[in-house]
Amino acid sequence: MDELDERNGYLLSSNVEFWPTKLELYRRDIKKTFKLQYPASCCLLELVRKQPMIVSQSELMETGWADRKEYVTANAYYQCILNLRKALEDAGLDSHFIRTVHRRGLRIAPNVKIKSIIQTPLKMDIENKEEETVPSIKEIVPIETSSQPMASIKSNKKITPFILFLSIFIIFILSVFITPQVYKRNQYYNFDDYIQITNIGDCPVYVNSTLLDKASFERFIKYNDISCGEKTWWYITRYPSSPRSSLIRCLRPLTGDKKTSCTTDYYYGLRNYD
Numbered sequence: 001m002d003e004l005d006e007r008n009g010y011l012l013s014s015n016v017e018f019w020p021t022k023l024e025l026y027r028r029d030i031k032k033t034f035k036l037q038y039p040a041s042c043c044l045l046e047l048v049r050k051q052p053m054i055v056s057q058s059e060l061m062e063t064g065w066a067d068r069k070e071y072v073t074a075n076a077y078y079q080c081i082l083n084l085r086k087a088l089e090d091a092g093l094d095s096h097f098i099r100t101v102h103r104r105g106l107r108i109a110p111n112v113k114i115k116s117i118i119q120t121p122l123k124m125d126i127e128n129k130e131e132e133t134v135p136s137i138k139e140i141v142p143i144e145t146s147s148q149p150m151a152s153i154k155s156n157k158k159i160t161p162f163i164l165f166l167s168i169f170i171i172f173i174l175s176v177f178i179t180p181q182v183y184k185r186n187q188y189y190n191f192d193d194y195i196q197i198t199n200i201g202d203c204p205v206y207v208n209s210t211l212l213d214k215a216s217f218e219r220f221i222k223y224n225d226i227s228c229g230e231k232t233w234w235y236i237t238r239y240p241s242s243p244r245s246s247l248i249r250c251l252r253p254l255t256g257d258k259k260t261s262c263t264t265d266y267y268y269g270l271r272n273y274d
Contacts, residue, residue, distance in 0.1 A: 201228030
């Protein structure tokens, strides 16, 4: 994010204040603040500055993650935009405040009113700063120091190798017991950011975080006439730019430690019906 004065912000649609350096939205009518993640705040700032131009995915990733963009997956980008849309809706803005332009990027429509605002410091804060004084030399209490006996210093030198050995041993033990647990927790890492949108019968439905909204996934299920049958956990993966969608059905949730068996079906051409 560019260097900004923390007092500089933007008023979105006459009711929501956006403060980039504070990473927050403030809704005036209910006097409530909504926090943003750093990449989401950067992306929103880029869209606000370039309104009504279209900002591509690569530009937003450059803005939100800078030199770390090479390590950011498309899924992480979609999750960021999804979280940003939700924060804007929570703050009272229309769900289409940020609009998707197919295969080109995102933009804020030209009819959305945005203006720059400046936050002025409160009078009380200014007075308090003026009243602050630097303590005089007389008020500074000298710190007492004590010399350590030479015998104690020599004994510490003997203890140091033992402490080093003990530290290495503890680290080794921790790695033996903790590493398998970390591995188990990350077995299904790719599905950790899937979110549940509905239930079809007894089957919970989870979807990947993309620029597609909940209604798009509901149309996907209806168009393909997919029914639940016996209880399974569904994981639907869809992207706006891809002609193929997948549906994974599992006997247990993919976010737990227990192993499960799954089946996968692929569907083509559905994005033409969105």
